[in-house]
Amino acid sequence: MLRxxxxxxxxxxASALPLPAIAQSVGQQGRKGGDVIVAMTAAPPTLDAMATxxxxxxxxxxxxxxxxxxxxxxxxPKPELAEGVDIAADGMxxxxxxxxxxxxxxxxxxxSADAKASMERYAKLGGSKDALKTVAAFETPNSxxxxxxxxxxxxxxIEAISxxxxxxxxxxxxxxxxPLGQIGMIGTGPFQFAEYKPDxxxxxxxxxxxxxxxxxxxxxxxxxxxxxxxxxxxxxxxTEGGARTAGLQTGELHVLETLDVAAAKRLKDDKNIKTYTMxxxxxxxxxxxxxxxxxxxxxxxxAVQAALEVEEIAAxxxxxxxxxxxSWQYPGTNYFPGVDGLDAYVKQSQAKAKSLLQAAGYNGxxxxxxxxxxxxxxxxxxxxxxxxxxxxxxxxxxxxxxxxTVNAARVKPExxxxxxxxxxxxxxxxxxxxVGFFAGSLPVQIKPDPVIEDCNRRLATQLKLEDRKxxxxxxxxxxxxxxxxxxxxxxxxxxxxxxNVMNYEPYRIPRMWDCWFA
Amino acid sequence: xxxxxxxxxxxxxxLVGAVVVAALLAGxxxxxxxxxxxxxNRLGAPDDVFLLGTDRFGRDxxxxxxxxxxxxxxxxxxxxxxxxxxxxxxxxxxxWWRGVDVWLMRVMDGLMAFPGLLLAIALAATLGPSETTVIxxxxxxxxxxxxxxxxxxxxxxxxxxxxxxxxxVGVRTLRLLLRHVLPACTAPLVVQQTYVFAIAILAEAVLSxxxxxxxxxxxxLGAIIADGRDTMVEAPWIALAPGVVIAMxxxxxxxxxxxxxxxxxxxxxxxxS
Numbered sequence: 001m002l003r004x005x006x007x008x009x010x011x012x013x014a015s016a017l018p019l020p021a022i023a024q025s026v027g028q029q030g031r032k033g034g035d036v037i038v039a040m041t042a043a044p045p046t047l048d049a050m051a052t053x054x055x056x057x058x059x060x061x062x063x064x065x066x067x068x069x070x071x072x073x074x075x076x077p078k079p080e081l082a083e084g085v086d087i088a089a090d091g092m093x094x095x096x097x098x099x100x101x102x103x104x105x106x107x108x109x110x111x112s113a114d115a116k117a118s119m120e121r122y123a124k125l126g127g128s129k130d131a132l133k134t135v136a137a138f139e140t141p142n143s144x145x146x147x148x149x150x151x152x153x154x155x156x157x158i159e160a161i162s163x164x165x166x167x168x169x170x171x172x173x174x175x176x177x178x179p180l181g182q183i184g185m186i187g188t189g190p191f192q193f194a195e196y197k198p199d200x201x202x203x204x205x206x207x208x209x210x211x212x213x214x215x216x217x218x219x220x221x222x223x224x225x226x227x228x229x230x231x232x233x234x235x236x237x238x239t240e241g242g243a244r245t246a247g248l249q250t251g252e253l254h255v256l257e258t259l260d261v262a263a264a265k266r267l268k269d270d271k272n273i274k275t276y277t278m279x280x281x282x283x284x285x286x287x288x289x290x291x292x293x294x295x296x297x298x299x300x301x302x303a304v305q306a307a308l309e310v311e312e313i314a315a316x317x318x319x320x321x322x323x324x325x326x327s328w329q330y331p332g333t334n335y336f337p338g339v340d341g342l343d344a345y346v347k348q349s350q351a352k353a354k355s356l357l358q359a360a361g362y363n364g365x366x367x368x369x370x371x372x373x374x375x376x377x378x379x380x381x382x383x384x385x386x387x388x389x390x391x392x393x394x395x396x397x398x399x400x401x402x403x404x405t406v407n408a409a410r411v412k413p414e415x416x417x418x419x420x421x422x423x424x425x426x427x428x429x430x431x432x433x434x435v436g437f438f439a440g441s442l443p444v445q446i447k448p449d450p451v452i453e454d455c456n457r458r459l460a461t462q463l464k465l466e467d468r469k470x471x472x473x474x475x476x477x478x479x480x481x482x483x484x485x486x487x488x489x490x491x492x493x494x495x496x497x498x499x500n501v502m503n504y505e506p507y508r509i510p511r512m513w514d515c516w517f518a
Numbered sequence: 519x520x521x522x523x524x525x526x527x528x529x530x531x532x533l534v535g536a537v538v539v540a541a542l543l544a545g546x547x548x549x550x551x552x553x554x555x556x557x558x559n560r561l562g563a564p565d566d567v568f569l570l571g572t573d574r575f576g577r578d579x580x581x582x583x584x585x586x587x588x589x590x591x592x593x594x595x596x597x598x599x600x601x602x603x604x605x606x607x608x609x610x611x612x613x614w615w616r617g618v619d620v621w622l623m624r625v626m627d628g629l630m631a632f633p634g635l636l637l638a639i640a641l642a643a644t645l646g647p648s649e650t651t652v653i654x655x656x657x658x659x660x661x662x663x664x665x666x667x668x669x670x671x672x673x674x675x676x677x678x679x680x681x682x683x684x685x686x687v688g689v690r691t692l693r694l695l696l697r698h699v700l701p702a703c704t705a706p707l708v709v710q711q712t713y714v715f716a717i718a719i720l721a722e723a724v725l726s727x728x729x730x731x732x733x734x735x736x737x738x739l740g741a742i743i744a745d746g747r748d749t750m751v752e753a754p755w756i757a758l759a760p761g762v763v764i765a766m767x768x769x770x771x772x773x774x775x776x777x778x779x780x781x782x783x784x785x786x787x788x789x790x791s
Contacts, residue, residue, distance in 0.1 A: 241748055262752040263559065315557040316575050373729040376748075383734040384555055384575065400647050400733045 009489040021418035030229045034205075034517040036501065038245060038255040039238045043199055046181045047509060050118075053127040053166045055424065059235055059257065059509045060202050062222055063279065064105075065169035065187035068096050068115065068146070068384045069162035072221035073507070074455050075333065075428050077162035080213065080223040081170055082146075091153035091463055096146045104172050104207045105185075105192040109509040112140040118169065119146070119174035127166025131157065156432045157465055163429045164222060164508065188475050190228035190513045202235045219514040221507065248273060248496055251272060255510045259496040261319035272499050276506035279492035280330055283434075284314060284381060286486040290412040291446035293513055294367050301483035304367075304418065305345060305391035307353035308385055314489035317380035326426075326477045328487060334465065335342035335431040337473035345480040353392040355415065367396045370416045372403040390452040413446050422491065428508060435459055438475070438484065445485065451478045527777025533770030535699035537763060541587035548581035553735040571755040573745050575735075582758050589766070590719050593649065593738075597656040597718035602711040605661045606703075609668020610695060622667070626662040634659040635721055642730040649732045656721050662712050667710045671703035678702070679701060682777045705782035712775035714766045723764055739764050 001319040040191065042056040049061035072078040079085070082096040102110040113314070116138045123132040148157070161168045175184050185193035188211070191204035216225040222436050236253065238244045242246045245263045248254035248397035260268075264275045270394070288304065314322035326342045329335045329407035329510065367389060379400065388398045399416075410419045421444075426433040437444050439456035458471035479485055495506040499518040505511070520525050540547060549569075556576030564571040570579040612622040629637065641655035675681060676699060684694050719739075725731040726740030727747075734741065739760040746756025 044598050242750065260748055262749045312555060312557045316555060316560065319574065320560070379734065380574075387555055387735060388552060397732050399730070402643075 001201070008447045030503065030514070030516045031518075032229050032231070032516070034170070034230050035232045036230045036254045036512055036517070037233055037252070038233060038235045038257065038512065040235055040257045041237075041239060041241075043237045043245075044202075047185060047196060047202070048181045048194075049169045050122050050126045050183075050184050051166065051180050053425075055509075056237075058164055058167070058205070060190070061169065062164060062188075062509055063191040063204055063233060063512060064185060064189045064193055065167060065171070065278075066189050067168045067170060068098075069158055070167070070222040071162055071428075072223055074144045075108045075221070075330075075430070077150060077217070078223045079221065080117070083215065085158065086424070087158075091155060092150045094148040094150070094157060096148075098144045098146065099211070099213065100144060100190050102211045102212070103105050104188055105207055105209075106172065107209065110145040110170060110188060113143070113147045114173045115146045115170050116140050117182060118171040119148075121171075121176040122168055122182060125292045126168065128160065128163065129159030129297065131163075131168075132373070135442055144185065152461075153463065154460055155468065156430075156460060159432055163425070163433075165425045165429060165433075166327070190226045193231055199237055203232060203236065204228060204235075205232045217399050219505075219511065222511075224381070226513040227403060227496055228513050230512055233512045248498065251498060254498045254501050255504070255512070256496040259494045261321050261494060264494045264496065267496075270482050274497050274499055274501075276495045276497075276504070277321070277492055278495060278506045278508075279321070280325070280427070280490035281493045282377075282422040282491050283328070283427050284297060284317060284322070284377060284488040284491045285421050285423055286313075286381065286488060287410075287419045287421055287444050287485075288414075288484060289417050289419075289446050290482075290484060293417055294362075294365055295417040296447075298482055299356050300362065302513065303353045303356035303360065303362075303392070304389065304394075305480075305483040305486055306349045306356060308391050308486055308488075309348040309388055310346060310488045312388070313384045314491065315382050316376045316384050318491040321494065322489040323492075325490045326480075326487055328479060329428055329431055329472060333430065335469055335472045337469065337476045341477070342406055342480055345483075347390075350392050359392055362393070366397050367394050367417045368399060368415065369396060369418045369420075370399045370401065370406050370409050372422050372433075374403045374404040377422040377491065382418075385420070401516050410444070421443075425508075431459060431475075433467070435472065435475050438479070449478065449482065450485065451475075452484075521777055522655050524777050524780065526773045527781075530770045530775075530777060533766045534548075534707070534774060537767050537770070538585055538591060540727045541591050544581075544588055546635075547780055548578075550578035550581045551729050552581040552585040554569045554578075561630065561749060561756075562715045564755055565690035568698055570759045571743070573752065573753075573756045574749065575745075577735075579742065581783070582737040582742050583739070583763055586760060587763055587767075589649065589732065589736065589738045590722055590764075593652055593656070593722045594719040594767075596653050598711045598715040600653070600657045601664050601714055602707060604657065605664025606650030606668045606700075606707055608661070608665040609670075609703075610667065610672055610700065613672025614695060614699070615667040621668070622665070626665050629658070629662045630666075634663075634717075634748075635724060638721055638725060639728060639730060642725050642738055647733050649728050649736070652725055652731055653723055656718050659684065659721070660746040662718065664707070664710055664714065667706055672699055675699045675702040679779040690743055705778075706761055709775050712771055712778060714776070716771035719764065719771070721752060734774045780782050 003028045027189050029478055038317060040056055040059045044057035045054050047051050047060055066080050066081040069077050081099055083099055084097060085117050086095045086168045098112055112263050119138050122430040123129055123310050134150050134152050135148050137149040139147040159165040171457055172186055190210045192207040194203040196202045212225050218225055241260045244256050247255055267273050286303050326346045331339060342390060369382050371378045385397045389396050409416055435456050438452045456472040459468050462468050502516050502518050504515045541751045548588045559572050559576040560574055562568055562572040570577050573579055608622055627664040638655040638659040641658055642651050681698055684698050723740030726738045727744045731738055731740055742760040750757055
């Protein structure tokens with residue numbers, strides 16, 4: 001007989017992650033009505049939720065669609081459309097029991113056939129389809145059970161399919177044959193699709209047939225017991241920060257996805273506006289190319305590591321919204337490897353940098369820094385780092401490009417040495433995509449590192465959590481010891497609402513359920 | 519010095535002169551290193567140490583403006599000279615040899631069909647941000663206007679009796695162009711290039727503002743304004759101070775140009791004398 005373990009109770013780290021407390025909704029009565037207007041910073045490339053990893057698309061899709069599993073307030077996997085999952089002791093079978101009575105926006109009741117068809121569509125064209133590459137078959141023994149038969153074990157499956165990066169949403173079976181970008185916007189979420197005017201707005205209306213998950217008492221991350229109070233949600237695309245701030249001040253906008261830090265400081269005494277800090281939001285990092293030029297030498301990479309004063313980079317790039325944290329997992333999460341032994345790597349020492357440069361035979365060659373001008377975190381981090389490196393004796397060339405050009409340049413094996421990146425969703429998801437970023441067929445540092453490859457393998461195959469945690473610790477130690485990348489800091493963002501938006505709590509996206517107008 | 523008797527010209531000289539002198543002496547006048555960061559002193563308001571405050575990086579805004587003005591003036595001057603040389607050559611060829619006129623002017627018309635700034639942004643974005651790129655982009659964008667002005671002046675000059683006379687006595691074409699036609703076209707060319715100088719400074723500010731100017735941390739007036747854009751309410755000194763300098767420069771150069779035009783154009787001399 002197989003031993004089974006269950007994910008229904010979820011993982012246990014939520015309390016330790018320094019995210020805002022869960023809503024103070026107990027005892028508060030919501031009020032239905034109104035059109036809440038939310039400003040987001042960019043247009044979604046598509047609204048086909050499975051297909052895109054764009055953050056802008058998540059602002060919309062997480063209101064319309066739901067998944068078997070998603071993430072709770074502490075970013076841990078929790079059931080949503082599934083009641084839970086039984087995992088065979090050998091890790092080769094996952095049996096999901098689906099919740100009953102869940103309706104799609106077209107009135108149809110969700111069954112395992114919809115779940116199977118959705119997962120099969122995801123396996124073909126999903127934004128994180130590699131997560132399903134170890135699944136051999138999807139089976140539906142009855143209308144409320146979905147079984148995943150594995151070709152090989154993958155202990156990270158629940159973490160992977162619960163990620164909102166490109167969410168593993170469940171849509172009606174009849175929609176699943178449609179090509180990329182042409183799927184109907186029919187989900188099971190608390191809001192239903194109304195209209196999309198590209199470069200202007202997306203409108204959603206409350207889905208009165210929504211079946212709230214009674215296994216929970218209240219909202220919890222992307223899952224929980226969700227209640228829609230607003231009649232409609234209008235998500236406006238406003239790229240200019242000043243325009244978003246002005247819209248919030250005048251009351252034309254009710255919720256901002258992000259508010260500039262300086263503006264937040266200015267508005268802190270404005271009684272019409274509430275601000276919310278999301279910390280941590282992302283890792284601010286500097287990636288190094290270990291394959292080409294100067295940074296192919298470990299001594300030079302260590303000199304870069306020693307030359308950088310991470311607090312100055314973090315303070316300037318984040319406008320002061322940062323916390324120094326050398327770990328490559330967030331403190332309090334399941335895979336947090338600790339920070340023991342990292343002191344020697346994170347303290348700036350220009351003298352050490354200069355002596356390492358001398359030992360490496362540095363002869364004034366240019367260190368090529370590439371960065372984009374679209375994301376302020378990136379260009380500010382690159383600008384400050386470049387100055388610090390010059391002060392240590394490096395000759396630095398800062399190449400500023402647009403985001404697509406940088407993305408194309410940084411996967412090339414040659415032509416760059418240092419690349420700043422704010423990793424937003426990856427650390428939120430856990431260790432798989434953080435370690436995976438440095439491993440596999442296209443590691444960010446270009447040349448595969450055998451120790452990191454082994455960590456990635458262990459993470460994907462070890463059934464015991466302790467063994468996987470050990471792999472993350474080894475990965476982190478290796479990053480520092482080989483100076484493959486520099487973790488600058490954890491950085492945050494500020495979300496904001498008008499004061500009449502009640503019971504709002506910040507999260508990865510502005511969630512418009514379980515809040516209402518006063 | 520009839521020029522200096524014109525009040526507008528004098529104001530132009532004072533405005534431009536003040537900025538040019540300050541920029542030339544930036545190495546002595548700037549109180550701080552313009553690229554030195556100080557994160558503990560970010561967005562500091564003007565005080566007795568930082569006379570124009572500090573920016574998001576904690577850098578002294580006054581020092582950045584002084585060095586930024588150097589870059590902006592250098593770009594403006596080089597663009598004015600290069601577009602003047604190339605435009606003058608094209609205008610001379612086009613105005614003198616009617617066979618090549620139609621081809622050269624169609625090329626110039628093609629370039630002028632694009633708004634100059636848009637063309638410069640497209641070129642700068644394609645070539646990648648650097649000071650050289652900005653100079654190339656603005657030279658390409660503003661040469662057609664100079665060529666047009668020069669062509670018109672050559673067409674007028676070639677019909678003059680003294681030119682006809684020189685041709686009739688067998689003066690060689692090259693000598694004729696250099697000794698008789700070109701000097702006659704100098705006045706409109708000089709006036710046009712003062713405007714190009716001013717427009718190039720403005721255009722450089724725009725290119726830097728939209729992120730295709732010289733890369734950071736090099737200060738340029740446009741880049742300093744762009745740095746202050748997100749904090750216009752919280753730290754208005756960052757964007758206002760370089761904005762005032764650009765306004766001084768452009769106004770001054772326009773007044774200079776107007777003064778030169780009035781002084782060099784015989785018809786204007788008659789009107790104003």
